[in-house]
Amino acid sequence: MTDLSTIVAAAEPDGIQRAATLLRQGRLVAFPTETVYGLGADATNDKAVAAIYGAKGRPDFNPLIVHFTDLDAAAEAVVFDDRAKRVAAAFWPGALTLVLPRTKTCAISLLTSAGLDTLAVRVPSQPVAQSLFRATARPIAAPSANRSFSVSPTTARHVTQDLSGRIDMILDGGPCAVGLESTVIDLSTPRPTLLRPGGIPAEDIEAVTGPLAAAGEGAPRSPGMLSRHYAPNRPVRLNAAAPRDGEAFLAFGPNSGNATMNLSESGNLNEAAAAFFAMLRALDSDEFEGIAVAPIPEKGLGRAINDRLRRAATPETSSETP
Numbered sequence: 001m002t003d004l005s006t007i008v009a010a011a012e013p014d015g016i017q018r019a020a021t022l023l024r025q026g027r028l029v030a031f032p033t034e035t036v037y038g039l040g041a042d043a044t045n046d047k048a049v050a051a052i053y054g055a056k057g058r059p060d061f062n063p064l065i066v067h068f069t070d071l072d073a074a075a076e077a078v079v080f081d082d083r084a085k086r087v088a089a090a091f092w093p094g095a096l097t098l099v100l101p102r103t104k105t106c107a108i109s110l111l112t113s114a115g116l117d118t119l120a121v122r123v124p125s126q127p128v129a130q131s132l133f134r135a136t137a138r139p140i141a142a143p144s145a146n147r148s149f150s151v152s153p154t155t156a157r158h159v160t161q162d163l164s165g166r167i168d169m170i171l172d173g174g175p176c177a178v179g180l181e182s183t184v185i186d187l188s189t190p191r192p193t194l195l196r197p198g199g200i201p202a203e204d205i206e207a208v209t210g211p212l213a214a215a216g217e218g219a220p221r222s223p224g225m226l227s228r229h230y231a232p233n234r235p236v237r238l239n240a241a242a243p244r245d246g247e248a249f250l251a252f253g254p255n256s257g258n259a260t261m262n263l264s265e266s267g268n269l270n271e272a273a274a275a276f277f278a279m280l281r282a283l284d285s286d287e288f289e290g291i292a293v294a295p296i297p298e299k300g301l302g303r304a305i306n307d308r309l310r311r312a313a314t315p316e317t318s319s320e321t322p
């Protein structure tokens with residue numbers, strides 16, 4: 001994805017409409033929020049969400065924040081208990097992200113949650129972001145709009161420097177008012193936990209929640225914890241040329257006549273990444289005694305898929321995950 005001609009448009013009504021149309025088509029649009037620029041995609045579209053990881057060059061499926069116009073919209077995707085409602089009422093719209101359990105009917109791509117049963121949700125206050133979400137009428141998955149290992153962008157120009165040629169459009173809404181990513185707190189556990197300090201001071205949040213448990217920088221419940229949160233019940237056998245008796249066969253690429261499912265018949269790793277969690281989940285069924293998985297190329301998103309596969313294939317007892 002390095003050959004797109006990226007449209008840069010002012011965040012005027014025309015540009016916002018055009019951006020909304022692209023988002024509804026599954027394309028990638030960078031947009032301003034009050035914290036940093038986000039790299040947005042339709043959060044209900046697996047392929048669009050997979051494309052975010054490709055454009056960022058993100059080495060793994062670190063879970064993404066999903067953005068909504070308001071709490072009611074967010075409540076279709078995650079469960080708000082009384083505590084979460086209080087916190088949302090105090091800080092939304094604003095620079096706070098809440099990690100909450102997915103609802104049973106949650107329509108958000110599993111890739112957005114990176115296999116976790118929680119989802120990070122946020123309602124930004126930035127008027128351009130709000131107009132864009134209303135025009136799109138979809139939940140918007142958006143990490144910061146930078147290449148992996150680069151700092152978060154706070155102007156459209158930063159986004160251009162990092163992502164021009166890799167995404168469809170950049171909406172220029174001027175510099176971000178906060179300039180720091182949102183504060184991320186985990187409210188899916190009995191004790192509220194600070195996962196990432198950010199645009200809203202922890203003390204302000206503690207005034208509502210009581211003391212926040214500390215977690216190191218980063219997201220302790222993201223990829224490193226994945227095998228604990230989502231390992232198939234059935235044994236997973238890697239680099240399989242064909243299934244054995246009783247096994248499901250998760251294939252990749254053409255000429256896989258004996259496939260139970262195929263991650264991508266054309267051998268496209270972005271497509272495979274989009275399908276991966278849903279297929280693994282579907283194959284983890286009583287119909288099968290195990291899941292055999294074809295070799296996946298160790299490049300691009302294939303590396304992330306292989307990392308998850310290795311975790312899935314590691315017996316829980318020998319896992320070194322803390």
Ligand code: TXA
Nearest residue numbers: 035037038063064099118119120143144181182219222
């Ligand atoms: O201000 C922001 O939060 C910006 C704007 C665009 O909203 N977004 C942003 O996204 O910074 P990103 O992907 O760069 O950072 C998201 C953080 C990561 O540390 C990720 O691990 C964590 O949120 N996260 C997302 N979903 C999570 C989940 N279900 N559980 C734990 N951590 C999660």
Ligand code: MG
Nearest residue numbers: 143144152181
């Ligand atoms: Mg980031």
